[in-house]
Amino acid sequence: MLRILVSTVLLGMVSALHATELEPLLSYSGPQLYQRFCASCHGPQAYGDGPVAATLKVMVPDLTRIARRQQNGEFPEQRIREVVDGRAVLPAHGLRDMPVWGYELEAQAPPDQPGRAAAQSLIDKLVGYLRSIQQ
Ligand code: HEC
Known part of the structure; x- marks a missing residue:
């Protein structure tokens, strides 16, 4: 229940972004988005060994290996989508002092459909990329 609530709040925030702020990112491919926003921690090949990783207290x-870590060996699309949704508004998994998506996506704009669609398309690309690199 709490989990559902948290996700709904995050989704609400994602949809509060203005399309114009996301526009420069819309031409990025999944791998490009990943390299720009995620590789610093998760590593260029997503092995969890980015330069910032060593400075974090968490692993x-x-x-x-997301799929491999599941009991059924399947990529948990929905859960991963929720993690990445959160990423679009929270700097880095709750590490608020480390702005990652923040400066592009922090807009206080009212919710609008293009903004929601734009954010959704970025999330789709990232989740699609993560799915494609499962080993
Ligand atoms: C500041 C470092 C940092 C950045 C940048 C970052 N992550 Fe993470 N990520 C982590 C840490 C630490 C964890 C594990 C702890 C947690 O969930 O907070 C994690 C967990 C995850 C998980 C959950 C994996 C699992 O098996 O449950 C996913 C998916 C993920 N990150 C995707 C991304 C994507 C996509 C981006 C870029 C948009 C990104 N991360 C950017 C540090 C980062």
Whole structure:
């Protein structure tokens, strides 16, 4: 229940972004988005060994083994989508002092459909990329 609530709040925030702020990112491919926003921690090949990882107190997971870590061996699309949704508004998994998506996506704009669609398309690309690199 709490989990559902948290996700709904995050989605609400994602949809509060203005399309114009996301526009420069819309031409990025999944791998490009990943390299720009995620590789610093998760590593260029997503093995969890980015330069920032060593400075964190928490372990940065290897994103090529998400499916393997599941009991059924399947990529948990919905859960991963929720993690990445959160990423679009929270700097880095709750590490608020480390702005990652923040400066592009922090807009206080009212919710609008293009903004929601734009954010959704970035999330789709990232989740699609993560799915494609499962080993
Ligand atoms: C500041 C470092 C940092 C950045 C940048 C970062 N992550 Fe993470 N990520 C982590 C850490 C640490 C964890 C594990 C702990 C947690 O969930 O907070 C994690 C967990 C995850 C998980 C969950 C993996 C699992 O098996 O449950 C996914 C998916 C993920 N990150 C995707 C991304 C994507 C996509 C981006 C870029 C948009 C990104 N991360 C950017 C540090 C980072």
